[in-house]
Amino acid sequence: MSRKFFVGGNWKMNGSKKVADELLGNLVKGPLDPNVEVLIGVPAIYLDFVKEKAPCSIYVAAQNCYKTEKGAFTGEISPSMLKDIGIDWVILGHSERRQIFQESDTLIAEKVNHALESGLSVVACIGETLEEREAGQTEAVVAKQIKAIKDKICNWQNVVIAYEPVWAIGTGKTASPQQAQDVHKILRKWLADEVNETVAKTTRIIYGGSVTSSNCRELAKECDIDGFLVGGASLKPEFVEIVNANQ
Ligand SMILES: O=C[C@H](O)COP(=O)(O)O
DSSP: OOOOEEEEEEOOSOOOHHHHHHHHHHHHHSOOOTTEEEEEEOOGGGHHHHHHHSOTTEEEEESOOOSSSSSSOTTOOOHHHHHHTTOOEEEEOOHHHHHTSOOOHHHHHHHHHHHHHTTOEEEEEEOOOHHHHHTTOHHHHHHHHHHHHHTTOSOOTTEEEEEOOGGGTTSSOOOOHHHHHHHHHHHHHHHHHHTOHHHHHHSOEEEESSOOTTTHHHHHTSTTOOEEEESGGGGSTTHHHHHTTTO
């Protein structure tokens, strides 16, 4: 069973209407490998603006949403609101949400479940800190994070897993292709053992953490790396080269 390569650009809290126009222009100019699914994670305030302008071949994603449909949750947005403006994707559980905003495994799993039930597709992020890696806890940490999600959801069809070691995010320290492959392989085996073989074979596991046009090709050669979640480099013209890493 082949898995279609998937590359997401997470703009994080960056940009403006002008910058969004430039980034979209760059993507439209491409050319982008037609065998790749491309997603851009856009600040909530620009979702509508970007969705109106983006070619329909590019998925536009929110970078977060809450676990219920509506109510007294000041500052939050719900999956049904995202659907209402034509957004079909959301990034959940990013390490910046986990670390800066103290989101727990349980809250993230609840958000993933509600987003899926509301008809969104989800990029679910997991990954260990440097301290955890140095303590030899990488496997246990990612297993705990993915188990929390597994315990809440019953359908993996619309889930992409992003493995993002926290020590590699925004630091310029990319995991080596072997380091990333090792964890992706562990995750795929975990899915085979704890969910089923089909989910293990079909679920995209993408890598994030200082991916650039210089390192993407080597990473893309690894058999369990099905794409990337890109931060900093998604704000630059080189994002096109990362999308085209397999060409
Ligand atoms: O969501 C993307 C990741 O946090 C990676 O960010 P980065 O490419 O700037 O390291």
